[in-house]
Amino acid sequence: MIVTMTGKRGRPTAEEREERHQRVLGVISRVIVEEGYGALSFDRVAGEARVAKRTLYSDFECRAGMLRAAVRRQHAYLDAAPGSAEDVLAAAIAVATSLLREEAVAFQRAVISAAPLHPQMATEFYASGPRAAQLFLAERMPHETAGEREDAAETLLSLMFGEYYRRRLIGITPAPTPEEIRMRAERAVRLALDGQPVASGRRQLVDAG
Structure with a gap:
C-alpha cells in the first residue's frame, strides 16, 4: 500500500510576503478611494486580499496603521x-x-x-x-x-x-x-x-x- 504524506506548507518566501503585502495595500487603497475611509475594516481587507485577519493585525495593528501603510506606498x-x-x-x-x-x-x-x-x-x-x-x-x-x-x-x-x-x-x-x-x-x-x-x-x- 502506498501512503502519500502531505505536510504543512513551509513559511512563505520573502518574494511571496512582498507580493501579499502589495496585494493588501492595493485593497486598502481601493477601498479608501472607491468607498471612503469609513468602509475600511480588517474583515473587509482580509476577505478581499485573501489573507488571514491575524496577519493583518500583525502587520498593521489598527485601521490607522493600514492608512499609514497605504500612504507610505505612495x-x-x-x-x-x-x-x-x-x-x-x-x-x-x-x-x-x-x-x-x-x-x-x-x-x-x-x-x-x-x-x-x-x-x-x-x-x-x-x-x-x-x-x-x-x-x-x-x-x-x-x-x-x-x-x-x-x-x-x-x-x-x-x-x-x-x-x-x-x-x-x-x-x-x-x-x-x-x-x-x-x-x-x-x-x-x-x-x-x-x-x-x-x-x-x-x-x-x-x-x-
Missing part, C-alpha cells in the same frame, strides 16, 4: 537614505512624480472627503504624507538651520503644486508627463533656493532655464 522615495538623492532637484522630481500620479490624487480626494468625519485619519494622513515629503526635502536643503531648511522645503512644495495641484484634484488638469514634472520641479527649486549656494557635500543645482 511615497516610496522616502525609503531613500537621508541625503542620498543627487541634489535638491532630484528629490523634488521624486516627490512630484509620486504625488501627481492618478492613484495619489484620487487617494487625496478621498481623504479630503472623509476628513470632517474622521479628523484623526486626516492627521495620520498629513503626518505620513505631506509632512513626510516636506521633511524629506528639508534634509536636502542647503540652508544653515533646521528651521530654514523646513521653511525652504515648504516653499518648494507650494511652488511645485499650488494652484496646479488644485486643478488636478478637481479633475480639470490631466496627469503631467515626466518632462512636464521635471520642468515644474526645476522652476520651483530655482525660486525656492533663490540663489542660495548648495552646502558642502551637496551638488550645486545647475540652472536649466
